[in-house]
Amino acid sequence: MARGEINRSGEMEVFVRVVEQGGFSAAARQSRMTPSAVSKLIARLEARLGSRLVTRSTRRLELTPEGCAFYERAARILADIEEAERSAGAGERPAGRVRVSTSASYGAHVLAPILPEFLIRHPGVSLDIVETDLVVDLLAERTDVAIRAGPLRTSSLLARKLGDxxxxxxxxxxxxxxxxxxxxxxxxxxxxxxxxxxxxxxxxxxxxxxxxxxxxxxxxxxxxxxxxxxxxxxxxxxxxxxxxxxxxxxxxxxxxxxxxxxxxxxxxxESFHAVHPGSGGPLPARVRALIDFLAEHGRVT
CATH class of the missing domain: 3.40.190.10 (Periplasmic binding protein-like II)
Incomplete structure (x- = not known):
């Protein structure tokens, strides 16, 4: 198949459904395909990538390390595509769900008091807030923004300081x-x-x-x-x-x-930052709206 004929986003979407639905049959029903067609698509994808993504057995389906890495990136790419289409259709109005990881202390004393104003300003944005003092892997946890205290580690993440x-x-x-x-x-x-x-x-x-x-x-x-x-x-x-x-x-x-x-x-x-994955492109409007709001109202002193 010529390079231009490969529907990469379609392959990613089916693969992500296989992972999230836990098998070929459930993904096939959601994708309106037959289980055999889904199986063949995954096989073609593995052959093109040169890596096995899933291990199959009669009872369960498991991801290989390469499959885990591909799933994380594919899920992020599909979310970005969805956000790009939503933003284009809504004139760049912030819309969609933002997953936020924050310490319990920042969540209770800073974030919670300012959330009503944020939701009033951005009625199209929904929030999924996870409170933990542990440093989470943003890509693995599919997290858009994390509030982190203390010195930042060297990484590909981008950061916006929220005071100290x-x-x-x-x-x-x-x-x-x-x-x-x-x-x-x-x-x-x-x-x-x-x-x-x-x-x-x-x-x-x-x-x-x-x-x-x-x-x-x-x-x-x-x-x-x-x-x-x-x-x-x-x-x-x-x-x-x-x-x-x-x-x-x-x-x-x-x-x-x-x-x-x-x-x-x-x-x-102790310094505080709002960090997010750096993809080299513009931030989704929903994520940018939250980070801008935190920089204005969510500072610590």
């Missing part, structure tokens, strides 16, 4: 009344320190004492999977926590938490 925030050690008044107020780094050995249950860019609590910076390890006695979980534990009087300033301002103002060891705060700040 200070960090501080806090505790509930009830905990300090019970355990005492620490005045030095050494005093922290007698205190419960609440940490994260996964590896972070900075392992421990940086402090400045007697003119030098030290990194204080956080014992694993109490851990939580996200910043909001740690904040709730601190408010309940479990122990000390070191958290982003924007997440505890309301608690400090209400007296639910109080700052600790302020004289030892090194003044480090």
């Amino acid at each position: 925030t200070g960090k501080l050690i806090v505790a509930a008044p009830a905990y300090l009344a019970r355990a005492g107020i620490p005045h030095s780094a050494a005093d922290l050995d007698a205190h419960v320190r609440i940490g994260f249950s996964y590896a972070r860019a900075v392992e421990g609590w940086p402090l400045r004492e007697n003119g030098r910076e030290i990194m204080l390890p956080v014992p694993a006695r109490v851990q939580a999977s996200d910043g909001e979980g740690i904040r709730r534990l601190a408010r309940a009087g479990v122990g000390l926590a070191r958290l982003a300033a924007f997440t505890v301002r309301a608690d400090l103002a209400a007296g639910r938490l109080v700052p600790v060891l302020e004289a030892l705060n090194p003044g480090d700040r």
